Amino acid sequence: MVRGIxxxxxLRLVLKNGHEISSPTTSQKERFGTWSTESPDxxxxxxxxxxxxxxxxxxxxxxxxxxxxxxxxxxxxLVGKARQLEGSQExxxxxxxxxxxxxxxxxxxxSEVTYTVPWHHFCRAGSxxxxxxxxxxxxxxxxxxxxxxKVYVMFKEYVSTLTPRLGSVIHIVHSKLxxxxxxxxxxxxIWRGDGxxxxxxxxxxxxxxxxxxxxxxxxxxxxxxxxKGCMYTVTKYYSLNGSLKGEYYNICxxxxxxxxxxxxxxxxxDVVRPFGKEPSIIDQDEPREACAAxxxxxxxxxxxxxxxxxxxxxxx
Numbered sequence: 187m188v189r190g191i192x193x194x195x196x197l198r199l200v201l202k203n204g205h206e207i208s209s210p211t212t213s214q215k216e217r218f219g220t221w222s223t224e225s226p227d228x229x230x231x232x233x234x235x236x237x238x239x240x241x242x243x244x245x246x247x248x249x250x251x252x253x254x255x256x257x258x259x260x261x262x263x264l265v266g267k268a269r270q271l272e273g274s275q276e277x278x279x280x281x282x283x284x285x286x287x288x289x290x291x292x293x294x295x296x297s298e299v300t301y302t303v304p305w306h307h308f309c310r311a312g313s314x315x316x317x318x319x320x321x322x323x324x325x326x327x328x329x330x331x332x333x334x335x336k337v338y339v340m341f342k343e344y345v346s347t348l349t350p351r352l353g354s355v356i357h358i359v360h361s362k363l364x365x366x367x368x369x370x371x372x373x374x375x376i377w378r379g380d381g382x383x384x385x386x387x388x389x390x391x392x393x394x395x396x397x398x399x400x401x402x403x404x405x406x407x408x409x410x411x412x413x414k415g416c417m418y419t420v421t422k423y424y425s426l427n428g429s430l431k432g433e434y435y436n437i438c439x440x441x442x443x444x445x446x447x448x449x450x451x452x453x454x455x456d457v458v459r460p461f462g463k464e465p466s467i468i469d470q471d472e473p474r475e476a477c478a479a480x481x482x483x484x485x486x487x488x489x490x491x492x493x494x495x496x497x498x499x500x501x502x
Contacts, residue, residue: 190232266365285439359449
């Protein structure tokens with residue numbers, strides 16, 4: 187049983203792999219025309235933030251579904267650990283996160299079934315207004331009231347210009363491989379260019395900056411540069427008087443940019459450069475361990491290290 191914004195794409199994957207649809211909705215019956223009356227082995231539904239799905243069922247069935255998902259949507263990232271459900275010895279829940287690349291792969295699957303505008307899942311996950319816009323456009327396409335070519339061009343152009351407004355306050359959703367979502371902000375947009383924004387946020391609390399080993403001080407602030415589709419973010423930390431304290435390059439899945447927030451999945455490995463010192467790569471074990479455990483696709487891990495090495499060359 188599959189519910190949520192990814193249901194059409196995932197059910198297409200299920201059928202392509204010789205499985206049956208169970209407990210379909212009315213629209214799923216109309217769209218696919220085939221289903222089983224048996225109870226579902228696996229239940230799939232959106233997470234609250236819409237950028238991932240929960241996969242629930244008996245462990246072996248969940249593992250089978252995950253293997254199918256990893257082959258059909260090769261940029262899928264499994265985050266956190268399999269969680270055994272309370273009161274059940276057999277049922278577990280896994281979370282599969284969909285990066286920008288995974289959403290585009292899901293778009294391709296969905297387009298095999300019905301009209302699918304470019305960046306469909308990116309928009310559906312982004313906000314209620316974007317989701318409604320997509321649904322409205324695709325309904326008009328299905329009814330033959332719009333020309334697909336014109337709509338597709340319109341959506342590509344719209345998404346390419348979708349960035350937070352200058353002066354607006356946004357949050358950065360920093361999704362970790364361990365399943366945690368760290369919300370950074372509020373951050374004010376102080377500069378905006380072609381698919382790029384720079385945001386400023388105050389640093390609160392004491393201690394030292396992770397990876398830089400530089401003490402935090404009252405009045406410190408950070409300037410973070412975020413580029414749409416880029417596989418890293420750059421944060422520069424400054425003291426109250428504007429002196430640079432260090433630079434932190436976070437390697438991540440391609441940055442997804444909306445009007446009120448920016449998000450990505452942190453791939454673990456980072457590049458740091460304390461002020462006046464040479465840059466270095468840190469935290470290399472996390473992506474390797476995630477890849478060895480079958481959670482992080484090998485091609486994404488390799489790309490992450492390639493990006494980190496490229497940053498080192500750029501800085502030296």
